[in-house]
Structure formats: C-alpha cells, structure tokens
Amino acid sequence: xxxxxxxxxxxxxxxxxxxxxxxxxxxxxxxxxxxxxxxxxxxxxxxxxxxxxxxxxxxxxxxxxxxxxxxxxxxxxxxxxxxxxxxxxxxxxxxxxxxxxxxxxxxxxxxxxxxxxxxxxxxxxxxxxxxxxxxxxxxxxxxxxxxxxxxxxxxxxxxxxxxxxxxxxxxxxxxxxxxxxxxxxxxxxxxxxxxxxxxxxxxxxxxxxxxxxxxxxxxxxxxxxxxxxxxxxxxxxxxxxxxxxxxxxxxxxxxxxxxxxxxxxxxxxxxxxxxxxxxxxxxxxxxxxxxxxxxxxxxxxxxxxxxxxxxxxxxxxxxxxxxxxxxxxxxxxxxxxxxxxxxxxxxxxxxxxxxxxxxxxxxxxxxxxxxxxxxxxxxxxxxxxxxxxxxxxxxxxxxxxxxxxxxxxxx
Amino acid sequence: xxxxxxxxxxxxxxxxxxxxxxxxxxxxxxxxxxxxxxxxxxxxxxxxxxxxxxxxxxxxxxxxxxxxxxxxxxxxxxxxxxxxxxxxxxxxxxxxxxxxxxxxxxxxxxxxxxxxxxxxxxxxxxxxxxxxxxxxxxxxxxxxxxxxxxxxxxxxxxxxxxxxxxxxxxxxxxxxxxxxxxxxxxxxxxxxxxxxxxxxxxxxxxxxxxxxxxxxxxxxxxxxxxxx
Numbered sequence: 001x002x003x004x005x006x007x008x009x010x011x012x013x014x015x016x017x018x019x020x021x022x023x024x025x026x027x028x029x030x031x032x033x034x035x036x037x038x039x040x041x042x043x044x045x046x047x048x049x050x051x052x053x054x055x056x057x058x059x060x061x062x063x064x065x066x067x068x069x070x071x072x073x074x075x076x077x078x079x080x081x082x083x084x085x086x087x088x089x090x091x092x093x094x095x096x097x098x099x100x101x102x103x104x105x106x107x108x109x110x111x112x113x114x115x116x117x118x119x120x121x122x123x124x125x126x127x128x129x130x131x132x133x134x135x136x137x138x139x140x141x142x143x144x145x146x147x148x149x150x151x152x153x154x155x156x157x158x159x160x161x162x163x164x165x166x167x168x169x170x171x172x173x174x175x176x177x178x179x180x181x182x183x184x185x186x187x188x189x190x191x192x193x194x195x196x197x198x199x200x201x202x203x204x205x206x207x208x209x210x211x212x213x214x215x216x217x218x219x220x221x222x223x224x225x226x227x228x229x230x231x232x233x234x235x236x237x238x239x240x241x242x243x244x245x246x247x248x249x250x251x252x253x254x255x256x257x258x259x260x261x262x263x264x265x266x267x268x269x270x271x272x273x274x275x276x277x278x279x280x281x282x283x284x285x286x287x288x289x290x291x292x293x294x295x296x297x298x299x300x301x302x303x304x305x306x307x308x309x310x311x312x313x314x315x316x317x318x319x320x321x322x323x324x325x326x327x328x329x330x331x332x333x334x335x336x337x338x339x340x341x342x343x344x345x346x347x348x349x350x351x352x353x354x355x356x357x358x359x360x361x362x363x364x365x366x367x368x369x370x371x372x373x374x375x376x377x378x379x380x381x382x383x384x385x386x387x388x389x390x391x392x393x394x395x396x397x398x399x400x401x402x403x404x405x406x407x408x409x410x411x
Numbered sequence: 412x413x414x415x416x417x418x419x420x421x422x423x424x425x426x427x428x429x430x431x432x433x434x435x436x437x438x439x440x441x442x443x444x445x446x447x448x449x450x451x452x453x454x455x456x457x458x459x460x461x462x463x464x465x466x467x468x469x470x471x472x473x474x475x476x477x478x479x480x481x482x483x484x485x486x487x488x489x490x491x492x493x494x495x496x497x498x499x500x501x502x503x504x505x506x507x508x509x510x511x512x513x514x515x516x517x518x519x520x521x522x523x524x525x526x527x528x529x530x531x532x533x534x535x536x537x538x539x540x541x542x543x544x545x546x547x548x549x550x551x552x553x554x555x556x557x558x559x560x561x562x563x564x565x566x567x568x569x570x571x572x573x574x575x576x577x578x579x580x581x582x583x584x585x586x587x588x589x590x591x592x593x594x595x596x597x598x599x600x601x602x603x604x605x606x607x608x609x610x611x612x613x614x615x616x617x618x619x620x621x622x623x624x625x626x627x628x629x630x631x632x633x634x635x636x637x638x639x
Contacts, residue, residue: 003521011509319505322464323519323567324494326487 004329008336012344021305021345026352028298029386033353034360035287035294036379042280044377054118057252059259059269060094062244067266081265082247087258090124090248092215097246099221101178101191106150110164114152115178117142119215124248126207131172131197134214142193142211144171145201149208157208171195180221184228191221246272291382298386299393306338306397331402342394346387353383413574413606414440414463416631419472421458432458434629435472442574445601446608447620454626456610457579463608464497464577465489477574494522498568500597502580504560506552512539512563513548519570538566542596558589565596576600576607582616594619 012018063078075093082091099117107113120143122133129146148167149157175192182189193213201207249258255271262269317330325333361376421433432455440446450456461467462474465481473482476496484492498519506515516535520526539548542562552560561581568576578597582590590613598619601607609616617623623635 003524007521011507011514014509315505316507319507320518321466321490322493322499322505324490324492324497324522324571326490329522 004333005336008333009340012337012340015341017305017309018341018344018348021341022348022352024301025298025345025386025390026349028294028301029346029349029382030353030356032291032294032382032386033357033379035291036382037357037376038379039284039287040377040379042284046280054124054248055272057249057255058272059247059249059255059262060244060272061247061262062268063266064268079245082245082267085247085258085261085265087250087254088247089250090119090121090246092119092246093219094244094246097215097218099218099225100152101180101221103150103176103178105176106166108164108166110156110160111149111151111166112153113150114209115144115150116210117213117218117221118210119218120212121214125212126199126201128197129200131195133197135196138216140191140193140213140217141196142213143197143199144195144211145207145209146198147201147208148198148211151209154208167198172198180225182227183225186228187224189221189224291385295382295385295389299389302342302390302393303397306394306401309338309341310334310397310401334402335398338394338398339391342390346383346390349386350383413442413477414608415475416463417473417475419462419469419474421455421462421467421469431629433462433469433626433631436629436631438624438631438633440575440606440608442606443601443604444606444621445598445619446606446622446624447616448608448610448624448626448631449612449614449617450626452612455629456626459626459631460577460579460608460610463575464499465493491522494519495571496573496575498570498573498576500561500564500568500576500578500581502583504552504557504564504584506560506563506567508552511549511551512544512555512566515552515563516566516570518567523571535566535570538569539563541569542566543592556589558585558592561585561589561593562596565593565600569600574604574606576605578607578609578611580611580613581609582613583611587615590615 061082063073067073079091079093082088097119100114101117103113103115105113106115120134125133125143128143131143133143134141144167146167147162147165148171149160149165151157151160172195175194177190177192179188179190181187193211195211199212247258249255259269313334317334320330320333321327357378361378416436416438419433419436420431422429422431424430436459448456448459458467462469465474465484468482473480475481476492481489481492507518510518513532513535516538517531520531520534523531536545536548539545539562542565544559544562544566547555547559547563550559552563555563561584565581568578576597581597582593585593594616597607597609601621609620617635621636622633625632625634
C-alpha cells in the first residue's frame with residue numbers, strides 16, 4: 001500500500017494542470033465564500049442588529065384620553081393592563097423611559113458628552129459582558145455599552161475610531177456626574193451615576209451612547225425636569241398624561257400579534273422603528289442561486305478535468321499492466337491519485353480564497369464607517385459544499401473510468 | 412529453454428465470422444539468443460507479442476515459462492510472472508512524462524514490496540549506466556532524444572532482471588544511428604543470457620538476430636539462422 005500511495009501522490013505535484021485546477025476551484029470557492037459571507041453577515045445583521053435591537057421591538061402605546069375618562073382608568077391601571085399582555089416584557093411611562101443628559105466628564109475632542117438613558121430592569125437588560133446587572137438596593141447605577149461613545153449625533157460616530165470609546169478597563173465602579181436643569185431652567189440639578197456594568201453592543205445599531213438605569217431613577221430625573229409642570233394633586237408629570245407608555249416585546253417575531261392584541265383592547269400604537277427585510281431576503285435568494293450554479297459548474301469542471309486526466313493516463317495504465325501491475329493495484333492507484341488531486345486542489349483553492357477573503361476583510365476594516373455595525377461573518381459552508389460535491393464528482397468519474405480501464409486492448 | 416509455445420491458436424470473430432490469427436503454432440525460445448520476428452501488417456505479430464507477454468490468453472494451447480505452464484494461472488499470478496520474468500520495449504517508449512529517467516526505470520520495481528526506495532534508486536541508476544545514460548538520470552522524458560528515451564525504456568525493461576525481453580518495433584521511431592545503438596544493446600543483452608524477441612518490419616534488424624522467424628499464413632516459421 002505504501003508504494004501505491006507513493007505512486008498515486010508523488011508525481012501529481014508535477015502535474016502543471018493541477019495549478020489551473022487550483023486556480024479555477026479557488027476562484028469558484030472565493031466567489032462562493034463571498035456570497036455566503038454576505039448572506040451570513042446579512043442574516044447576522046438582521047438578527048442581531050435589527051431583530052434583537054430594542055428599537056425594532058418597542059412600541060409607543062396610548063390609550064385615548066376619552067376612553068381613560070369613560071372607563072375611569074388611572075395610568076397605573078393602564079400600565080398593569082399592558083404588563084399583563086402576552087409577549088410584553090417591559091412597560092415604562094414614555095416620559096420616564098428615555099432621557100438624555102450631559103456630563104462634562106465624558107467630553108473628549110471627538111465626543112460631546114451626551115448620554116441617552118433608557119429605563120430597564122434585569123430581565124430586559126442586554127447581555128452583560130463586564131461588571132454586574134442592577135443590584136436590589138436603590139442607588140444611582142447605570143449600565144453602559146461595552147463600546148461607549150457618549151455623543152448626541154450618531155452620524156458623527158461613523159468617523160470616529162474604536163480607540164475613541166470612553167469605556168476603558170477601569171470604567172467599572174467609576175462615578176460620573178451629570179448636570180441638568182428643569183424645563184423652565186429655574187432649578188439646576190446634578191446626579192452622580194456609578195457605572196456598575198457594561199453590556200455587549202458590538203452588534204446592535206444605535207446603542208453606542210445608551211446607558212440603562214432603573215425606571216424609578218429615570219422617573220426622578222423626569223420629575224425634576226418637569227418640576228415646573230407637575231400635577232401636584234396626583235404627583236405626576238403632565239407629560240405622562242399626554243404621552244403614554246413604551247412597551248417592549250420579547251421578540252420581533254411576536255410584534256404583529258402584540259399589535260393585534262393592542263388594537264383589540266382599544267390601544268393606539270406606533271412602532272418606534274421599522275425595517276424591511278425584503279431587500280435582504282431577495283438578495284440572499286439571488287446569492288443562493290448563484291452559489292448553486294457555481295457548485296454545479298465546479299461539479300462539471302471536475303468531471304471534465306478527470307476525464308481529460310484519465311485519457312492522458314490511460315496509456316500509462318496499460319503500460320503498468322505490461323510491467324506486471326495487477327488490475328486492482330492500478331485501479332487503487334488511479335482512484336488514490338484522483339482523490340489526492342482533489343485534496344490538493346481544494347486545499348490550494350481554500351488557501352487562495354482564504355488569502356483573498358483576508359485581503360477583503362482588510363479593505364472592510366480600512367473603511368470601517370462604510371460597514372458600521374456590519375459584522376463580517378465569513379461563511380465557510382461553500383468550502384464544505386464544494387469539497388463534498390468535488391468528492392462526489394471524483395468518485396463518479398473514478399468509478400466510471402475504472403470500469404472502462406482495461407476495455408481497450410494493446411494495439 | 413526459457414519460453415515455449417505449444418499448439419497456440421488465436422482467433423477472433425468478426426461479423427459472426429471466425430478469423431484465424433495464429434493457428435496451432437509451436438516454438439521454443441531459448442536464453443542467450445535474439446529472435447527477429449517479421450510479418451506483414453495484420454499477420455498476427457502484435458497478437459503473438461501479447462500472448463508471449465501473458466497479456467491475452469490463446470484460445471488453445473499453452474505457454475511454458477521456465478518449464479512452468481502459465482495457461483492456468485490467474486490474472487494476478489500472470490501479473491507477477493510478467494513483472495519478474497518479462498521486460499517490454501515499445502516503439503513509442505511509453506515513458507511516464509511526470510517521472511525522471513531513473514523514476515521511470517524504478518516503475519516495475521515498486522511491485523517488489525521488500526526492496527527499499529534507496530536500493531531501487533541505486534539499481535535504476537546502474538541500469539541507466541548500462542545503457543549509457545548515467546548523465547541523464549534526473550532528466551524528464553521531454554528532455555531526452557528519441558534514442559535516449561528508448562534506452563530508458565530498455566533500462567526499465569531490465570528493472571527486475573527478467574529472462575525474457577519482448578521488443579515491439581524498438582527502433583521504429585529512430586534514426587539509423589540510434590537504431591544501431593538500440594539493437595547493439597539488445598544484442599548484448601542476448602549475449603548476456605537474455606532471451607530477446609524483437610518484432611519488426613525493419614529488415615535492417617535482421618543482421619543482429621540469431622534466429623529469423625516470420626509469421627505467414629497464421630503460422631510461425633523459422634526462416635533463417637545467423638548463429639555461428
């Protein structure tokens with residue numbers, strides 16, 4: 001077997017056609033990997049950046065003011081009703097759901113120091129990657145993004161480097177002072193927030209400047225801000241009467257059923273952000289079709305090159321018969337040489353496509369703002385698909401040719 | 412005696428008609444002699460070479476190599492016999508273009524599972540030296556002239572030190588100078604004790620032969636003897 005393996009492999013390195021095969025299959029593999037990479041990256045983008053981003057699964061919800069009066073409902077009744085609905089994970093007064101504050105301690109030459117605050121509880125927090133989530137004790141705690149860019153205009157962030165983030169290793173436990181005024185600017189306030197945790201935000205869009213705090217803390221800030229417009233009798237901000245609630249749905253796939261449920265119960269709602277996934281789906285389908293065509297071309301290509309190789313080698317097989325090689329030895333040597341060729345071709349092709357992919361990645365990284373939030377996830381499935389299809393083609397060709405191997409007699 | 416054919420007949424069927432190629436031929440080929448077999452095109456020279464080389468079986472009769480009947484041998488046993496006892500030389504050399512000269516000579520040796528790669532290489536180099544190609548050991552076939560390629564093929568035929576050399580038109584593609592060289596080598600091999608059987612149209616080969624044979628009317632006849 002050692003000698004057969006030697007004969008089947010040793011001289012294949014000298015076949016110049018193999019270089020052509022490597023380049024052809026390598027190019028096909030590279031294109032397939034690119035298509036697959038686009039697909040996996042687009043799917044990742046849809047899932048992580050859109051489906052999992054709270055923007056796309058939160059709704060602003062109102063109850064008609066007349067209904068409130070007619071049904072004799074308080075705001076707390078509405079909150080309880082919304083909280084009881086299926087698939088809703090968080091209900092916050094819209095006034096105490098979000099706010100933006102400024103801290104001079106977070107200002108850098110690239111960042112203006114503005115932080116968006118959103119209310120959250122431990123069940124609605126994104127994945128924590130450092131520090132902890134909210135403790136039970138009351139306190140001014142905030143949980144900020146792993147890549148934290150406190151800046152009011154997200155468009156500006158396209159032009160900053162990752163090194164400009166303020167979330168360094170020592171940020172956990174750090175207290176940051178925020179200053180704000182009441183709406184009528186009659187009172188100045190400040191508040192010291194302690195950063196107790198960082199959440200994972202490499203995938204999600206729009207969250208570079210968002211920190212999460214407990215709802216009652218956010219409510220306190222809003223109350224201070226609207227201290228000039230308080231309904232003293234009910235001790236609520238006037239804002240809360242006018243706006244309503246923000247509800248978070250557990251999964252974007254449940255959004256439609258929640259909307260239906262809200263309509264049935266007499267609520268008016270508005271999506272906070274919408275996205276059409278049709279564009280991605282259409283492109284993805286086209287890319288899958290192209291990948292299938294490429295794989296079919298590679299399949300035919302391998303059948304053709306193996307047929308050519310067989311014709312080139314047929315005389316050598318007959319010679320081996322004259323030299324005393326047994327038919328089965330020749331068959332084994334032939335099949336082993338084909339498989340070996342396939343392995344070096346696909347290995348070479350993989351190396352070529354890997355280098356090309358790395359070069360492409362380098363270009364993506366060089367222009368990060370172009371692909372902001374697009375995480376490049378290389379789809380290696382075509383490598384496996386091409387190898388399996390190539391192996392299949394090799395076996396078909398080898399078996400058909402070994403059947404014919406000794407049909408033609410020596411002339 | 413090294414190779415004997417006994418009552419060999421070979422026929423084919425073409426359009427349901429029986430076509431006789433060889434009809435009940437008998438002959439004894441001995442070691443130390445060069446046999447020249449001629450005959451018209453289609454007379455059955457190639458068929459005889461294939462039968463002598465154990466590549467096809469005759470319809471009747473038997474072949475004895477070193478007094479051993481080979482008619483009943485299996486395909487695998489035939490292959491082993493061919494590997495050990497018979498060396499082939501062809502008009503078109505049939506060298507593997509991906510292999511260097513010494514590697515082509517090693518090709519029959521790979522079936523010998525006990526020999527080491529180093530030994531095989533040394534043997535191949537010696538054989539190339541015998542045919543005057545010691546400076547061409549690492550050359551590929553395309554880097555060699557026709558005469559040199561045929562000498563590599565002769566070295567390959569001698570790889571396992573067989574007793575029988577079957578040469579089918581060995582000088583058919585060569586110029587007179589190279590033809591002379593090749594036939595001299597074959598003549599020397601016969602002198603060294605090999606049984607060399609040359610099939611050729613080329614009448615200039617006759618002068619090197621010890622025995623002259625012809626295939627005529629489906630029979631093998633001895634028509635001359637240059638032995639002194």
